[in-house]
Ligand SMILES: Nc1nc2c(ncn2[C@@H]2O[C@H](COP(=O)(O)OP(=O)(O)OP(=O)(O)O)[C@@H](O)[C@H]2O)c(=O)[nH]1
């Protein structure tokens with residue numbers, strides 16, 4: 673018996689890196705499969721491993737969190753690649769990605785890409801946006817020169833010692849960034865999604881790659897198409913600055929829409945909360961309110 677971490681899943685096989693540094697190809701044992709737990713890349717597991725080619729997973733340790741796209745467990749952070757241009761920057765898309773990560777309980781890191789396409793005036797504008805999101809409580813990586821030594825060192829430091837996933841809409845620059853961090857990967861820029869993310873019926877391989885002293889999933893996460901299903905009244909707790917402010921709302925359970933004495937609205941008016949965050953919140957709130965209850969995908 674040995675303990676380790678699943679590093680790759682492919683066609684029912686799970687490659688486990690044991691704590692003593694052996695890479696063992698395993699399968700989930702029959703009686704284990706009946707328990708309806710599907711092992712995920714990133715899972716801590718106990719395996720029976722007579723040799724490196726035919727091990728069995730005996731137990732999956734409890735997960736800290738997990739994502740559906742990519743199917744990875746125990747993620748420390750998600751790098752949200754967000755283009756400032758091409759495709760155009762959208763706070764709406766960014767806020768929805770942050771929301772998805774807040775729900776999954778995974779720490780987001782906002783990574784602004786293609787900053788070399790900005791004029792000096794636009795750079796000042798985006799520095800302001802970066803500062804505003806930092807104030808909310810998010811780490812934001814914003815460098816004027818995308819792949820300079822300084823920028824790449826910052827990415828390296830970000831990845832060291834952590835399990836990361838990268839997400840962001842198509843064309844945001846995910847593969848380009850990964851290729852700079854780990855030139856050995858040679859991911860096809862502009863093709864990674866087509867090859868790995870979108871094939872519905874192909875066998876999907878998911879891998880955690882050792883990069884910069886950390887691990888990063890080779891399959892990008894969701895982009896803009898995911899929908900959320902939850903009680904609209906819960907939405908505010910996933911907007912960090914709203915959650916902090918709401919202790920000062922006059923009514924408990926204030927949803928920050930029409931209530932008098934709402935501390936969130938007061939902070940929007942004073943400019944302490946971004947108007948765009950509030951607008952995106954209202955739009956999501958209305959969408960959730962109009963949604964038919966979906967009991968299959970309930971809020972966790
Ligand atoms: N000017 C500029 N172009 C960039 C930068 N990063 C990426 N690009 C370009 O943007 C295009 C898309 O980059 P990709 O890395 O393929 O984007 P992706 O997020 O992996 O896209 P998908 O695979 O479709 O999900 C490519 O033509 C890149 O060369 C950057 O920092 N500056």
Ligand SMILES: [Zn+2]
Nearest residue numbers: 921926928934
């Ligand atoms: Zn309120």
